[in-house]
Amino acid sequence: MNWLRRGSKGETSSEPLWKEEFSVRTADERYVTRRQLTKFLVLTSLGMFVGNLWILVRSLFYKAPAYPQQNVAQIGEIPVGGVKLFNYPTKDDHCIMIRTAEDEYVSYSQKCTHLSCAVYYSQAENRLECPCHKGFFSIKDGAVLQGPPSRPLPRIVLEARGEQLVAVEVKG
Amino acid sequence: MPISNDRPPQNRGLTAIAGAMSLITVLLIVQIWLLSAALESFLSGNRHSALPAAIFSGVMFLICLGLYAFVDRVDSDVRGSDTGR
Numbered sequence: 233m234n235w236l237r238r239g240s241k242g243e244t245s246s247e248p249l250w251k252e253e254f255s256v257r258t259a260d261e262r263y264v265t266r267r268q269l270t271k272f273l274v275l276t277s278l279g280m281f282v283g284n285l286w287i288l289v290r291s292l293f294y295k296a297p298a299y300p301q302q303n304v305a306q307i308g309e310i311p312v313g314g315v316k317l318f319n320y321p322t323k324d325d326h327c328i329m330i331r332t333a334e335d336e337y338v339s340y341s342q343k344c345t346h347l348s349c350a351v352y353y354s355q356a357e358n359r360l361e362c363p364c365h366k367g368f369f370s371i372k373d374g375a376v377l378q379g380p381p382s383r384p385l386p387r388i389v390l391e392a393r394g395e396q397l398v399a400v401e402v403k404g
Numbered sequence: 405m406p407i408s409n410d411r412p413p414q415n416r417g418l419t420a421i422a423g424a425m426s427l428i429t430v431l432l433i434v435q436i437w438l439l440s441a442a443l444e445s446f447l448s449g450n451r452h453s454a455l456p457a458a459i460f461s462g463v464m465f466l467i468c469l470g471l472y473a474f475v476d477r478v479d480s481d482v483r484g485s486d487t488g489r
Binding site for chain 2: 266267269270271273274276277278280281283284285287288290291292294383404
């Protein structure tokens with residue numbers, strides 16, 4: 233740790249570090265505390281930089297998860313305005329599917345993005361509502377309409393295959 | 405108008421150090437915000453903001469490091485002039 237003892241011209245101080253850090257004179261002591269605080273702040277700055285690097289590395293090596301394909305309903309199984317609950321992609325992920333028009337289905341994760349309460353479909357308001365903190369989501373794209381949630385509901389991508397509606401992917 | 409330079413070196417040094425520390429504090433606050441924003445963005449699935457955030461954070465760290473070197477140098481200078489009196 234010789235660099236800690238360096239003088240202005242790069243020479244090494246003859247005094248040991250502890251003598252500098254525990255100075256007898258008050259003015260010098262003020263210097264020591266400020267210098268130490270500066271050192272601490274710079275180390276914190278290094279920590280922030282390392283954190284950003286960690287996020288960058290995670291982003292570079294990110295692999296998109298492979299989702300299974302799963303039959304969730306028969307076409308025409310639920311009436312217009314009706315709802316069906318299912319689990320996708322795992323049995324612990326609860327989802328909600330709504331038939332919004334004769335040939336239009338939308339599906340979202342049922343977990344509110346605020347505190348994970350189960351959202352339900354309000355047919356009167358034509359939106360998804362979280363009963364816990366009154367977070368409302370758009371039925372069109374899952375966007376937040378009101379309330380504490382900051383992110384939209386993850387959307388389940390559905391494909392019509394013959395008479396079957398198949399969940400193929402989770403977006404968001 | 406001549407610049408008044410009648411303050412003792414200790415006080416001038418302390419002022420310079422206080423200024424540098426203030427700058428470092430501001431940069432650090434920006435870095436904390438940048439880290440939280442990058443993390444939020446990463447967790448919500450947007451992975452394009454990680455690189456610019458890391459670059460800016462690195463630049464700010466280098467500036468902080470430069471300011472620390474400045475503080476160290478001012479400190480050593482003032483100590484040198486003080487012992488030479």
